[in-house]
Amino acid sequence: xxxxxxxxxxxxxxxxxxxxxxxxxxxxxxxxxxxxxxxxxxxxxxxxxxxxxxxxxxxxxxxxxxxxxxxxxxxxxxxxxxxxxxxxxxxxxxxxxxxxxxxxxxxxxxxxxxxxxxxxxxxxxxxxxxxxxxxx
Amino acid sequence: xxxxxxxxxxxxxxxxxxxxxxxxxxxxxxxxxxxxxxxxxxxxxxxxxxxxxxxxxxxxxxxxxxxxxxxxxx
Numbered sequence: 625x626x627x628x629x630x631x632x633x634x635x636x637x638x639x640x641x642x643x644x645x646x647x648x649x650x651x652x653x654x655x656x657x658x659x660x661x662x663x664x665x666x667x668x669x670x671x672x673x674x675x676x677x678x679x680x681x682x683x684x685x686x687x688x689x690x691x692x693x694x695x696x697x698x699x700x701x702x703x704x705x706x707x708x709x710x711x712x713x714x715x716x717x718x719x720x721x722x723x724x725x726x727x728x729x730x731x732x733x734x735x736x737x738x739x740x741x742x743x744x745x746x747x748x749x750x751x752x753x754x755x756x757x758x759x760x
Numbered sequence: 761x762x763x764x765x766x767x768x769x770x771x772x773x774x775x776x777x778x779x780x781x782x783x784x785x786x787x788x789x790x791x792x793x794x795x796x797x798x799x800x801x802x803x804x805x806x807x808x809x810x811x812x813x814x815x816x817x818x819x820x821x822x823x824x825x826x827x828x829x830x831x832x833x834x
Contacts, residue, residue, distance in 0.1 A: 673775070
């Protein structure tokens with residue numbers, strides 16, 4: 625895998641084949657590195673993406689290569705996450721839908737119950753209720 | 761007379777989202793003088809009047825900030 629180190633700029637540049645690494649995963653991996661390095665992306669997302677990692681602190685050439693290695697690891701991590709997210713999309717939507725529907729059902733149930741409670745006071749199965757007017 | 765530093769960065773339109781860039785420019789207005797221009801494939805941000813103590817990192821931080829905005833807006 626080709627890469628270029630610019631020690632003066634404290635930067636490493638490397639190329640990612642878009643056939644294997646989609647832009648979505650590259651964004652994810654880049655996001656993880658934002659606190660450790662300055663990340664700059666270029667190239668063509670349909671052919672080859674160029675990643676520039678510039679250390680926030682001074683890093684040796686070996687350190688920059690290690691940073692690139694870590695970026696690849698993170699990239700694999702994100703590739704898998706994106707793949708799983710795509711694969712599980714329907715089941716996630718189904719679970720959320722069920723949760724929302726049951727929540728709506730529960731709320732509707734509570735309302736009916738409340739109405740029943742309020743209606744109960746009018747019932748007088750033992751005949752003990754005496755209207756105000758009749759008492760006089 | 762000291763020359764004021766000017767930094768220009770070209771962001772690839774296929775990679776960087778214009779909406780995030782515009783938001784980042786608005787947020788950085790108080791930090792430096794920013795000028796936005798664009799052509800077919802790239803948009804360019806020019807940084808002027810940067811605080812001297814941060815002039816080497818402002819443009820790089822700006823690039824990171826756009827990426828962060830893009831991820832957070834998903």
